[in-house]
Amino acid sequence: MLQSQLFGKTRKEAPADEVAKNAKLLIRAGYIDKLQSGVYTYLPLGFRVLKKIETIIREEMNAAGGQELLMPALHPKDNWQTTGRWDTMDDLYKVMDSSGRENALGPTHEEIVVPLAKQFISSYKDLPLSVYQIQNKFRMELRAKSGILRGREFIMKDLYSFHRDEADLARYYEIMKGVYKRVFERAGIGEVTHLTFASGGSFSKYSHEFQTVTPAGEDIIHVCTKCGVAINKEVVADQKGCPECGNEDLREEKAIEVGNIFELKTKYSAPFELTYKDEAGNDQPVIMGCYGIGLGRLLGTVVEVLGDEKGIVWPEAISPFQVHLIDLSGKNDAVKDEAKTLYETLEGAGVEVLFDDRDLRAGEKFADADLLGIGLRAVVSEKSLAAGGVELKRRTETEGKVVSKEEFLKMFAK
């Protein structure tokens, strides 16, 4: 991608009405644009990161047997009345069309996935089943805040699992714990993301959240200094010490919830009468679990956790491009040609490369590179060529080093 052609530009100053670090940096760097409070556009750069996060999540969900589907965001009122949530869910978006028909904009999909599953689940042979989607959700937050961390429209992965009994749900629930851990590790925030005990579970008394420690967090968690498991503030009151290892030395931290897993049991299968026939031909209730990850929130959390005073710092796995190639040829056409050739070679090799071909001074290009936060920066200039090739610097390093063009290209060999 030629940076001169990129839709979206960097800015020196953050908008006056944004306070959150993630929003300031992502807007300054041209990753997102705010349409209204809590509602953001993903510009090409931001969309690339989002897609990478999506891919990680998809791979992990598929590995856990999840089958991807896509349900509508526009929900008939009836479904929400069946569970009672039409009236009890305060942040449900309700819309009325010109004929007076009422719908909800989906904040979550139990009301849709359960009747759907009812069409295809009739026997114990149909279980277990796990389906998921990655889709825009709507919640009428009374107060959207913290940039993309708490929006009114946001992209979420929601997976629903269906089981014949609680034991099988418990089995799958444990699998999902591991799956979630891997997702956050791959997204680069594994070290600061803690499995957190929260209230609301049924058979095990707890549900679980995945909380990432950051000053931008809205939640307070207590992290076990021994095993790293945490408990949230609801649980602190009636739980002495770490529920996992018993250690009583807990560290209080601010954190943001990047994912949660929850045993629904029969909460939604009951109102929709989702049952299956067991081996004896008797009707049994289907036992369910649900598992969510907010993609935009995860993206914003990475910016909060890893970003520095100069800009964003992406982990390799979700960087919008693998390498930021910078042409510092100035008026030297021979050098310019070298840079361009290198860019074309990389593109030809299938490397995701952002090529800063803009006619700007070095300082501006470096400042923009730091702001964009692509993991690896590669400079081609008279200086670098004289020193042997390409000057490489990782975003997290302060000093670069020069390598030959061949060596540079070899880094991307598959």
Place this chain on the structure above:
RNA sequence: CGGAGAGUAGUAUAGUGGCAGUAUGCAUGCUUUGGGAGCAUGAGGCCCGAGUCCGAUUCUCGGCUCUCCGACCA
């Protein structure tokens, strides 16, 4: 939803009851080229509605929007 604050150019800001200014960004030209350079020229703006007034971007009222604090958040 309660409380507080703010809406002036793409962005950030100054200012005024009577021709709205600066920086940056943008366009053009020249100079410059390893950490947000310089000169010149140019385009671009007072959230919406009502009221007061000879005259409102400015004052009053209403609305809308945004931000912060609180409450809420499967």
